Amino acid sequence: MLKALMGIPGYEVTRGRVLLDGVDVTGLEPREKTRRGLAPAFQMPPKLHGVKVGVLLTHICRRTRCDPREVAKVMEIEHIMEREMGRLSGGEMKRVELATVLAQRPRVALVDEPDSGVDVESLAVVARGLKDLAAEAAVVVVTHGAHIARYIPPHRACVLYGGSFKKCGGFEVVEEVFVYGFKLA
Amino acid sequence: MTRPAPYGPDVDVTQFGDGRAPLEEGAVAAAAEMAGMSMAAAAYYIQADNAYFRYLSRFPGVEVYRVEEFVEAYRGWAKDYVWRLVAPDQDKYVAAAALRGAGGYVIRVKSGVKVKEPVLACLSIVRGGLQAPHNVVIVEEGAEAVVYTGCVIAPEAVGLHVGISEFYVLPRAKLRFIMLHNWNKAAHVRPRTGVLVEEGGEYVGYYANLSAVKSLQTSPRIWLGEDAKTHTVSILLGVGDAEIDVGTAALLESPGAAAELVTRAIAAGSAVVTMRALVEAKAPAKGHVECSGLLMSPRANVVTIPQLAAHHQDAMLTHEASIGKLAEEEINYLQAKGFTYDEAVSLLVRGFVTTDIHKYLPEQGRRYVEQIERLVVEKAM
Numbered sequence: 001m002l003k004a005l006m007g008i009p010g011y012e013v014t015r016g017r018v019l020l021d022g023v024d025v026t027g028l029e030p031r032e033k034t035r036r037g038l039a040p041a042f043q044m045p046p047k048l049h050g051v052k053v054g055v056l057l058t059h060i061c062r063r064t065r066c067d068p069r070e071v072a073k074v075m076e077i078e079h080i081m082e083r084e085m086g087r088l089s090g091g092e093m094k095r096v097e098l099a100t101v102l103a104q105r106p107r108v109a110l111v112d113e114p115d116s117g118v119d120v121e122s123l124a125v126v127a128r129g130l131k132d133l134a135a136e137a138a139v140v141v142v143t144h145g146a147h148i149a150r151y152i153p154p155h156r157a158c159v160l161y162g163g164s165f166k167k168c169g170g171f172e173v174v175e176e177v178f179v180y181g182f183k184l185a
Numbered sequence: 186m187t188r189p190a191p192y193g194p195d196v197d198v199t200q201f202g203d204g205r206a207p208l209e210e211g212a213v214a215a216a217a218e219m220a221g222m223s224m225a226a227a228a229y230y231i232q233a234d235n236a237y238f239r240y241l242s243r244f245p246g247v248e249v250y251r252v253e254e255f256v257e258a259y260r261g262w263a264k265d266y267v268w269r270l271v272a273p274d275q276d277k278y279v280a281a282a283a284l285r286g287a288g289g290y291v292i293r294v295k296s297g298v299k300v301k302e303p304v305l306a307c308l309s310i311v312r313g314g315l316q317a318p319h320n321v322v323i324v325e326e327g328a329e330a331v332v333y334t335g336c337v338i339a340p341e342a343v344g345l346h347v348g349i350s351e352f353y354v355l356p357r358a359k360l361r362f363i364m365l366h367n368w369n370k371a372a373h374v375r376p377r378t379g380v381l382v383e384e385g386g387e388y389v390g391y392y393a394n395l396s397a398v399k400s401l402q403t404s405p406r407i408w409l410g411e412d413a414k415t416h417t418v419s420i421l422l423g424v425g426d427a428e429i430d431v432g433t434a435a436l437l438e439s440p441g442a443a444a445e446l447v448t449r450a451i452a453a454g455s456a457v458v459t460m461r462a463l464v465e466a467k468a469p470a471k472g473h474v475e476c477s478g479l480l481m482s483p484r485a486n487v488v489t490i491p492q493l494a495a496h497h498q499d500a501m502l503t504h505e506a507s508i509g510k511l512a513e514e515e516i517n518y519l520q521a522k523g524f525t526y527d528e529a530v531s532l533l534v535r536g537f538v539t540t541d542i543h544k545y546l547p548e549q550g551r552r553y554v555e556q557i558e559r560l561v562v563e564k565a566m
């Protein structure tokens with residue numbers, strides 16, 4: 001769904017529109033959406049063989065005028081800046097992915113499953129990154145486990161099940177999911 | 186003089202003149218600059234065609250000669266290092282080099298001497314013709330050296346380059362050798378290289394071809410003694426209608442020998458790039474071959490022929506190979522991170538040519554390799 005929102009080739013919006021500040025951005029190229037302030041965090045970023053973490057962050061920061069070392073510090077990835085993107089563990093990959101979003105300094109971050117396949121320590125770091133992000137941007141998190149909500153409670157939560165929104169509300173919706181699961185919420 | 190090489194298009198050697206016409210300093214300096222070479226270096230060898238030679242060494246314990254001078258000065262000793270690893274009758278190119286070649290460097294690093302700054306060498310074809318230098322590097326016991334060689338041709342020249350190279354890495358010595366080729370679309374290139382790494386020695390080789398060439402064929406052979414190690418990286422850029430055929434062979438002849446041969450080929454236009462690599466073990470030894478090809482156009486061709494041969498039960502040899510174009514998924518990902526299409530491709534190509542050679546090189550060598558990687562990406566785009 002987030003890939004369709006971003007307009008990634010192969011993912012199409014078949015119905016409805018994508019509005020950013022009331023402006024229809026549905027048909028725009030991903031790069032143009034990025035330029036306007038959208039930034040996706042992929043669930044499974046591609047391996048990018050040979051591309052070092054530090055090089056990727058530096059390229060992004062050059063455009064947004066951020067300091068890659070500061071971003072690396074927040075996400076606790078200073079020690080893997082020289083590591084290739086294709087040689088990261090699951091937890092490292094999540095932290096690096098969120099670092100790329102922080103570096104983009106977006107207005108709206110679209111974060112896909114930040115809590116899947118992540119150890120407890122990495123999850124805490126990812127949650128801290130999301131909090132930093134939420135201080136300056138709107139953050140949309142898609143999750144199948146909802147664990148991340150324990151670290152960073154959402155202002156608004158929706159349950160998407162069977163192809164449609166079953167329920168939307170405040171944190172009470174998340175609490176309901178914790179007790180009954182998505183199906184019963 | 187008529188024996189063809191087993192690989193690569195057959196080139197008529199007789200059509201190339203001897204390249205002995207005198208040259209102007211300015212033309213030589215321009216060619217040297219193309220190869221990233223400076224006469225301000227502490228040790229260097231510059232040869233243009235078969236007519237211009239300058240060389241010196243300011244490093245204590247490092248000697249630089251022209252090969253003829255070396256043979257003349259050390260008549261008894263030189264025969265141990267000249268024409269030992271490359272046979273003059275190997276094929277017609279080597280025969281032409283043996284009969285018509287001129288110049289080439291001899292770099293001798295004396296026992297125990299360790300130099301991290303590179304000895305620079307530039308071999309250029311300025312007016313055209315056959316250029317066949319004979320290069321010898323001798324790193325004596327326990328010594329360490331870095332040699333950077335750039336081979337270039339003037340844009341309008343028509344030439345055949347047959348560089349004969351023999352490297353001797355004596356016990357517990359280390360040689361880091363970086364070679365950059367920068368040819369033009371009319372040039373034919375047939376280097377012939379032999380490397381002997383004796384007990385406990387280490388040879389690290391980095392080779393990059395970064396511009397157009399009509400044809401390039403070479404099959405360096407590396408012999409490894411007991412506990413000797415080699416790590417080589419070849420970056421092959423084929424553009425236009427280039428025919429490139431490169432295959433390094435590592436011969437693990439004694440226990441504990443180890444070889445890692447890495448080749449990355451980028452083919453654009455209608456270029457054909459063939460990567461051959463062979464590791465052959467006759468003892469308990471380890472070897473790994475890695476060949477990766479990147480297709481940058483629909484008409485480009487990449488062929489990988491990795492070979493392993495074990496003649497000892499305790500040998501452990503592996504290989505991996507892949508060919509493909511840049512993954513759309515990776516380009517899309519980078520565009521979603523704000524990169525333009527060209528920026529995304531450039532970053533991915535840079536990633537493709539980046540290897541772990543850096544960890545084997547001293548600071549200045551790393552800088553050379555980084556510069557080469559940048560140039561390869563520029564040319565590939």
